[in-house]
Amino acid sequence: MEPLSPAFTIDLRRLTVLRELRRRGSLARTAEALHLTPSAVSQQLASLARDLGVPLTERDGRGVRLTGQAKVLLAHADVIAAQLERARVDLAAYAEGGRGTVTLGCFSSGILGLLPAALRGLRARLPELRVDVVEAEPPDLFTALDGGQVDVAVAVDFAAAPPSTDRRYSRSDLLTDVLDIALPPDHPLAGRAEVPLRELAGETWVVGNTLSCCGAVTRSVCAAAGFTPEIRHAVDDWAALAGLVEAGQGVALVPRLARSLYTHRNLTLRPAEGTPPSRNVFVAVRKGSEGDPVLTAVREELGEAAAQLG
Known part of the structure; x- marks a missing residue:
């Protein structure tokens, strides 16, 4: 590529694509996030590289990885994005x-x-x-x-x-949002003031998918307690989760932020024994x-x- 020119400019839209590639790690996921095609993402990155005269990506198996020059540029990109936000704030403050x-x-x-x-x-x-x-x-x-x-x-x-x-x-x-244990009303541990998580290792669980915050947190909490939960039902709707627990289909961890959904449900909520799981x-x-x-x-x-x- 040609050496850097003292008068080079940066297309901010292309810089956004590079920032998203850093976040997503692949052209396909970057394209999906930005509602573009992988080909369009590649073209934007290639155009940015030509504008700057430095390589920004290199092949890594079937994918790409960022070059050292790209990482240098991204450090400046974060500063540029912050400065643009300050400009927007100053303009907004000028008006009412x-x-x-x-x-x-x-x-x-x-x-x-x-x-x-x-x-x-x-x-x-x-x-x-x-x-x-x-x-x-x-x-x-x-x-x-x-x-x-x-x-x-x-x-x-x-x-x-x-x-x-x-x-x-x-x-x-x-x-800090504490997670309580939701049990069917006739569960053997429903009468406890606190429930040891480890005693639920043999239960079936109702858990959100791995990409959701509560699905991920539940899995990590169970891992910290020393077991991998047997997930029979995967739902991300809190009312649906409550219905499955109420029907005796499993146990679950539920956030106190969603507690209003459980007020009229026939299920039991108990804190975990010891330091409560939270997010x-x-x-x-x-x-x-x-x-x-x-x-x-x-x-x-x-x-x-x-x-x-x-």
Whole structure:
């Protein structure tokens, strides 16, 4: 390739494709996340490489991996993205705040247990602000956040979520959501004040799929207790899960954020013995946008709602 020119420019859309490739790890998954074809992704990366005069990918078996130059560029890409967000915030602050639309992405039990109080507080605080809620989980939630389809992300820390050190985001913890054990009402352990998880090693389980936050957390909690759960029913709907437990089809771990769904169900909820299994819930915005007064208000109301639950 030709050497770098002092006047070289970067197409930010192509830079977004490179950032997504870092996140997804393959051309096919990057294309799916960005609603492009793998061929289009390859063309965007090739064009960016030509613009810069450096190789950005190299073959790795049937796939590709990032070159050293690509990793150098990505470090700058995170800074560029944050600076663009600061520019957007400054322009928004110039105009009158508290208007327009904010899109908030959140996982299902967070929508159920956390968002109602936060949205009520936000409506009282900024009555002219429109808030659109989208149900989503990592990694798709953060792809949407990166692309601007979502302005605020509320998520659970698990393998598919970005690490707390990810420089692309400004994040803060909201609450620790405890998971209780759901048992059929006639289960032999239903009379216990607390239930040792290890004693459920021989039970059949109702668990969400491996890509969902609660599905992943349940599997890791059982592994920490020393066993792999026998999963007979895989459902991601909390009401459906409750119905299966009520029908005696298995046991489950359920988050307290979704507890309102179980109030009228004929099943038993018990805390786990010892340190209760839990998951960390956090809120994130794009780095550089943390000064946006509207996004600040959204984050503060989420914090207030989380404190009430705590």
